[in-house]
Amino acid sequence: MIDIKLIRDDPERFKKAAKDKKIEVDIDRLLQVDTGLLTAKQRLQEIATEKNRVGKSIPKLTGDEKQQALAELAKLKAEEPPVDEKVEQLQPEFDFLMLLVAQPADDDVPLGKDDTENVELRREGQVRKFDFKPKDHVQLGADLGIIDIERGVRLAGTRNYFLKGDGARLHLAVLQFSMDVMLARGYTPMSVPLLMKDEAMQGTGYYPGSEEQTYRMETDELNLAGTAEVPLTAYRMGEILNEEDLPLKFTGLSTCFRREAGAAGKDTYGLYRIHQFDKVEQVVICKNSVEESNKYHKEILSNSEVVLRALELPYRVVVVCTGDLGRGQAKKYDIETWMPSRGNYCETHSASKFYDFQARRMNLRYKESATKKNIFCHTLNNTVVASPRILIPILELYQNADGSVTVPKVLQPYMGGQEVIK
RNA sequence: GGAGCAGUGGCCGAGCGGCUGAUGGCGACGGUUUUGAAAACCGUUUUACCCUUACGGGUAACGGGGGUUCGAAUCCCUCCUGCUCCGCCA
Structure with a gap:
């Protein structure tokens, strides 16, 4: 497996590695999935931060305030499913594509077909x-x-x-x-x-x-x-x-x-x-x-x-x-x-x-x-x-x-x- | 194969619905003290990802996965692993 950060920084290097090795892998698609995944995960993280903040206040609240907090929580919770779904859909594709990325050959390895x-x-x-x-x-x-x-x-x-x-x-x-x-x-x-x-x-x-x-x-x-x-x-x-x-x-x-x-x-x-x-x-x-x-x-x-x-x-x-x-x-x-x-x-x-x-x-x-x-x-x-x-x-x-x-x-x-x- | 019990941080071991990423002990590391060492005392001590020039902040993880709940290490389901007893067999 290759560090995703290296692939983000220099996708061409990994396209070339795959080509030289005669291995199929769609680096562009991988980066696309990576970006989508990152965005979704960040959003999920923001929601979680909010939920934690509001949730922690619940035991101290009573009456209307408590009801209001619960309502806010419900709203935050409702935002999650679509984002969750996106992660669940992209993550397996990301994981699979990552397994296909080839290790670039050393520079002194001769180029050849077989x-x-x-x-x-x-x-x-x-x-x-x-x-x-x-x-x-x-x-x-x-x-x-x-x-x-x-x-x-x-x-x-x-x-x-x-x-x-x-x-x-x-x-x-x-x-x-x-x-x-x-x-x-x-x-x-x-x-x-x-x-x-x-x-x-x-x-x-x-x-x-x-x-x-x-x-x-x-x-x-x-x-x-x-x-x-x-x-x-x-x-x-x-x-x-x-x-x-x-x-x-x-x-x-x-x-x-x-x-x-x-x-x-x-x-x-x-x-x-x-x-x-x-x-x-x-x-x-x-x-x-x-x-x-x-x-x-x-x-x-x-x-x-x-x-x-x-x-x-x-x-x-x-x-x-x-x-x-x-x-x-x-x-x-x-x-x-x-x-x-x-x-x-x-x-x-x-x-x-x-x-x-x-x-x-x-x-x-x-x-x-x-x-x-x-x-x-x-x-x-x-x-x-x-x-x-x-x-x-x-x-x-x-x-x-x-x-x-x-x-x-x-x-x-x-x-x-x-x-x-x- | 049948029955029962158990899986928490480097290790041991608490917790059994919110103030617990998690008490305490051991180990390890840094410091004080000491001629040096030991002891004692003080402090530090998981990982992954994201944000940030940095300082720092956030999220997740208590065998794995799923569920209940505003909230789970703690309740439920399921799988895996280990241990004990019984059976079977090298």
Whole structure:
């Protein structure tokens, strides 16, 4: 959410932000509603002031004076309904429009229409050249008996799968390893609820907008989170934190559920785009300062790079262009890891910086020691690792000519010292 | 799932129709005193929005929403949350 005062002061900035991000929002209408609402509320306030003044005198009055005061009160009361009605009509529209206003992208974010115009920052690691014909992860998974997509689909529908044996172990190993990396870096591990109320979805910015991507438990009015970002960021929703307690750094492992509506026919092959996966996520909640936000944006990006380097996977970092940014994101780095079967670097991580966009939506503040004022926090998040997507590059890049797969060195301790899957 | 009880400021806890944004205690902060600290004493201590250059003023909020009333923390309805007992089950 954006401070309405900023929108009043510079509407053009927010029209441009929406246009750059390809987001629909009627700023003119918002300001119109805002003015109407303000006028009505001021009138209501004047009436209330009068009512309070007259009402307070009632117990002291008797006879005619009292009757007169009561009559005056009745008159004031009669003025309220039309104004009230206006507020009741405009307030919901105002609230809804406010949820649609986009956070302007940072000035250094490249202008672009979609993910094809994201800008590569740098490449890390060497892309492996094979001296034999490599298999893709689906083939490897089937041949080694560690991935069973066929039965996953049979039992749960398209985009579902089973991992079994060493496949399941490798999956757990990479998650556990990533969690341990984050622990070593001072992040607090969290196990989180995944059925979230609408408020949490709205607070993090997923609602309104991503309802179609979300599995919803209609009987209970709860939503299956698509990422632990939701519970981790909303953890202290509505609270006023102590400045000394910031930054809050969380890491959480959770299953992630995504409907992938509108992606029909896209990335249907293999384990790339699936309805359910597990992910270690990182969230930082820090003070309201651009410098702090930028500092932690770099930090969460580098945390994930530590994981990828440890896994010895080649990747590149891209700056996401305006057209591919979400409503609340001021800037986003994606990490794309090399996937031989796709012949490309593909998104495995996404590091987002929100400033106070999410904090405003969920009323998450801290008390600034110096001024005693309550100030909205800044929030950021990034993937630490998402599996089984990360198993695609791991399996494909670590495969051997004989069809076996070497276990990455850092994961071997998590698999009881096992060095190879065969 | 059934029955009962309860939700007040950072915390504890009064109030049960107007003089209560709310007594008191604790905590926190500032001051006096002290070589320093403690203690004691004095003072301050919610939030949102609106008006105002400022000083300041106004409105709203006692779990959420609605109602009764000239007026509600206080009465009524409803929802939510917590606790206790019973049932059921990991």
